[in-house]
Amino acid sequence: MAAKRSGGQSKQSERKVPPPSGPEPRSDQPLSLQRIVATAVELLDSEGIDGLKMRRLADRLGAGAMSLYWHVGSKEEVFDLALDSVLAYNGPAPIDASEDWRGEVVHMLKDWRAGMLRHPWSAALLPRRALGPNILFRLELLSSTLSRAGVADADLNVAIWSLWNYVIGATTTRASFDLSDDDRAAAQQRLTSLSEHYPTIERSRLLLDNDWDGAFSKGLDFLLDGLVPKQ
Amino acid sequence: MAAKRSGGQSKQSERKVPPPSGPEPRSDQPLSLQRIVATAVELLDSEGIDGLKMRRLADRLGAGAMSLYWHVGSKEEVFDLALDSVLAYNGPAPIDASEDWRGEVVHMLKDWRAGMLRHPWSAALLPRRALGPNILFRLELLSSTLSRAGVADADLNVAIWSLWNYVIGATTTRASFDLSDDDRAAAQQRLTSLSEHYPTIERSRLLLDNDWDGAFSKGLDFLLDGLVPKQ
DNA sequence: ACCTGAACACCGTTCAAGT
DNA sequence: ACCTGAACACCGTTCAAGT
Numbered sequence: 001m002a003a004k005r006s007g008g009q010s011k012q013s014e015r016k017v018p019p020p021s022g023p024e025p026r027s028d029q030p031l032s033l034q035r036i037v038a039t040a041v042e043l044l045d046s047e048g049i050d051g052l053k054m055r056r057l058a059d060r061l062g063a064g065a066m067s068l069y070w071h072v073g074s075k076e077e078v079f080d081l082a083l084d085s086v087l088a089y090n091g092p093a094p095i096d097a098s099e100d101w102r103g104e105v106v107h108m109l110k111d112w113r114a115g116m117l118r119h120p121w122s123a124a125l126l127p128r129r130a131l132g133p134n135i136l137f138r139l140e141l142l143s144s145t146l147s148r149a150g151v152a153d154a155d156l157n158v159a160i161w162s163l164w165n166y167v168i169g170a171t172t173t174r175a176s177f178d179l180s181d182d183d184r185a186a187a188q189q190r191l192t193s194l195s196e197h198y199p200t201i202e203r204s205r206l207l208l209d210n211d212w213d214g215a216f217s218k219g220l221d222f223l224l225d226g227l228v229p230k231q
Numbered sequence: 232m233a234a235k236r237s238g239g240q241s242k243q244s245e246r247k248v249p250p251p252s253g254p255e256p257r258s259d260q261p262l263s264l265q266r267i268v269a270t271a272v273e274l275l276d277s278e279g280i281d282g283l284k285m286r287r288l289a290d291r292l293g294a295g296a297m298s299l300y301w302h303v304g305s306k307e308e309v310f311d312l313a314l315d316s317v318l319a320y321n322g323p324a325p326i327d328a329s330e331d332w333r334g335e336v337v338h339m340l341k342d343w344r345a346g347m348l349r350h351p352w353s354a355a356l357l358p359r360r361a362l363g364p365n366i367l368f369r370l371e372l373l374s375s376t377l378s379r380a381g382v383a384d385a386d387l388n389v390a391i392w393s394l395w396n397y398v399i400g401a402t403t404t405r406a407s408f409d410l411s412d413d414d415r416a417a418a419q420q421r422l423t424s425l426s427e428h429y430p431t432i433e434r435s436r437l438l439l440d441n442d443w444d445g446a447f448s449k450g451l452d453f454l455l456d457g458l459v460p461k462q
Numbered sequence: 463a464c465c466t467g468a469a470c471a472c473c474g475t476t477c478a479a480g481t
Numbered sequence: 482a483c484c485t486g487a488a489c490a491c492c493g494t495t496c497a498a499g500t
Contacts, residue, residue, distance in 0.1 A: 031483080054474060064485045066475080071483095075474065124355065127404040136429055143431035155449075156435035162450035165400030166393065173358040173392075173399065198367055200374035204387035218386075219393035226457030262464080285493060295466045297494080302464095306493065 031063055033071050033081070040082045041119065049121040052078070079125060084132035086119045087112075094145050101149035102224060108142055109167055109220060116171045123171035139164075149228055159227050166223055174212050262294055264302050264312070271313045272350065280352040283309070310356060315363035317350045318343075325376050332380035333455060339373055340398055340451060347402045354402035370395075380459055390458050397454055405443050 029035065039060050044052050054075055058065045072078055091111050094104040116123045126135065143160055151159050195202040209215070260266070270291050275283050285306055289296045303309055322342050325335040347354045357366065374391055382390050426433040440446070 053472095055472095066486075067484050069475075069484095124359065127400070128355065128407045133425075136425070136432065139437065140429040140432050143435055143437070147431055147434075153434055156431070157437055157440050158446050158449045158453070160435065160437055161401070161404075161446050162397070162453060165397050165404065165450065166454075167396075167400070168404065169358070169396030169398070169400035170392070172403070173396065176359045194364075194367070198371040200378055200387070201367065201371050201391075203378075203384055204374055204391065206370065206374070206388055206391055209388050215389050215392050218389045219396065222389070222393060222457035223397075223454050224457070225460070226453035226455070229456070284491095286491095297467075298465050300494075 029062075031061060031067055031071060035061060036068060036071055036078070037081045037085050040078050041086060044082060044121045045119055049124070054078075080129055080132070083122055083125050083129060084134050086115065086122050087126075087132065087134040087138065089134065089138050089141070093141065096148070101145050102228075104145050105142065105149070105163075105224065106217075106220060108138065108145070109163060110217075112138060113167055113171050113216065117175060120175035123168065123175050127168055146228075151228060155227075162223060162227060166220065170216050170219070174216075260293075262292060262298055262302060266292060267299060267302055267309070268312045268316050271309050272317060275313060275352045276350055280355070285309075311360055311363070314353055314356050314360060315365050317346065317353050318357075318363065318365040318369065320365065320369050320372070324372065327379070332376050333459075335376050336373065336380070336394075336455065337448075337451060339369065339376070340394060341448075343369060344398055344402050344447065348406060351406035354399065354406050358399055377459075382459060386458075393454060393458060397451065401447050401450070405447075 036057070040052060040057055043057055043060060047056075052075070054068060055065045057078070058068050061068075068078075072081075089108075089111070091108065094101075094108075098104060116126070131139075139160060142163065143156060146159055147153070147156060267288070271283060271288055274288055274291060278287075283306070285299060286296045288309070289299050292299075299309075303312075320339075320342070322339065325332075325339075329335060347357070362370075370391060373394065374387060377390055378384070378387060
């Protein structure tokens with residue numbers, strides 16, 4: 001009878017975003033795309049990608065189960081909209097005059113990764129869907145900054161894809177390791193017990209080092225070293 | 232009775248497995264984990280990740296719908312086993328004496344990527360699951376090769392993760408672009424129509440260049456340049 | 463030991479119908 | 482224009498039961 005797993009929300013919902021400035025979310029508020037998407041993000045944050053069910057989403061909105069289908073074509077569309085809404089870039093656009101292109105690139109990529117880690121379901125979704133305007137804006141910003149840094153047009157494509165790949169790979173991996181503490185502990189234990197077969201992995205402490213942020217930064221530095229050699 | 236969408240198999244099933252000939256499942260061969268996993272891979276290859284249903288899998292095996300549950304605990308376990316079975320490394324182990332560490336690394340990573348692209352559902356699955364023995368073996372091989380190349384133990388962790396991230400990101404992205412020609416064409420059209428807002432992306436031909444293999448190689452070269460600077 | 467059908471508790475979505 | 486409940490066609494899994 002009581003809510004099944006309503007306790008799970010405590011982690012991330014510290015945010016006090018009551019949509020832009022509107023009144024409090026009440027159950028008799030009319031439905032709208034905005035409210036649907038915002039609530040979908042909340043639900044995804046607290047219940048994970050498999051936790052988004054149309055019926056549950058409608059429930060949270062205080063609406064009848066099928067009301068959503070007037071505003072939205074399908075569940076897939078909800079995913080697309082939720083994903084895009086989470087990728088908005090609010091940081092400062094790089095200044096054309098700035099000489100610190102590298103600092104700007106690092107900042108943009110860290111911000112991108114941090115945003116996705118705040119919504120751990122988003123990273124795995126991103127490479128599977130058409131690119132929305134928010135992520136395209138981020139790619140455009142990245143491209144123009146790299147271009148100013150001296151990357152030739154002919155290399156720009158490869159440079160962008162390399163950074164994209166690195167960020168997507170790092171973030172999906174990190175997010176999934178984050179999901180289940182139990183699974184992770186079990187995996188580590190299992191690995192340690194097998195580690196005689198994997199001596200080099202053991203030596204490098206591959207799965208034992210928890211400094212994900214540091215590893216991301218260092219790897220990114222190496223990649224940028226390769227993409228735009230220091231001279 | 233008749234197969235629903237058996238036409239979808241034409242792409243990848245060049246393999247000469249005799250079973251898939253008649254609409255009605257063949258023999259009264261006994262069920263086994265091996266057969267279940269092999270058939271699951273077939274099904275995933277032809278129908279995609281959402282196409283794997285326990286009932287359909289049992290059907291293809293000529294078994295009653297619920298028989299699988301004696302061999303397997305859950306659908307999740309089928310995913311884990313199918314994924315691991317696809318990641319086996321058959322290539323030559325690197326020779327300790329070889330000086331061409333870089334060629335070996337490139338070969339191992341290309342082989343890894345190619346294997347996953349042969350089973351387009353696998354890349355997205357990999358970062359979400361515990362690491363199985365086959366992928367651990369690949370990581371161990373990679374680690375020891377990099378170690379011989381002169382990467383310090385303190386940097387090995389970052390180096391492996393960077394390469395992991397790059398391969399995972401590149402492969403999930405490429406595999407998803409491969410899935411639906413229609414979606415892709417639509418996305419490109421949409422992008423072109425919006426391209427006035429994204430001049431640098433347009434200039435770099437970011438989404439128009441189809442040379443995925445070349446882009447993967449070049450980006451990997453840049454990354455390796457950064458990880459192990461030429462001297 | 464191995465396999466099975468019936469049954470349960472779901473889900474996304476269609477549809478005719480309400481206001 | 483906006484919302485709704487009933488209903489359909491699924492799906493993973495449990496279970497008591499068969500051989």
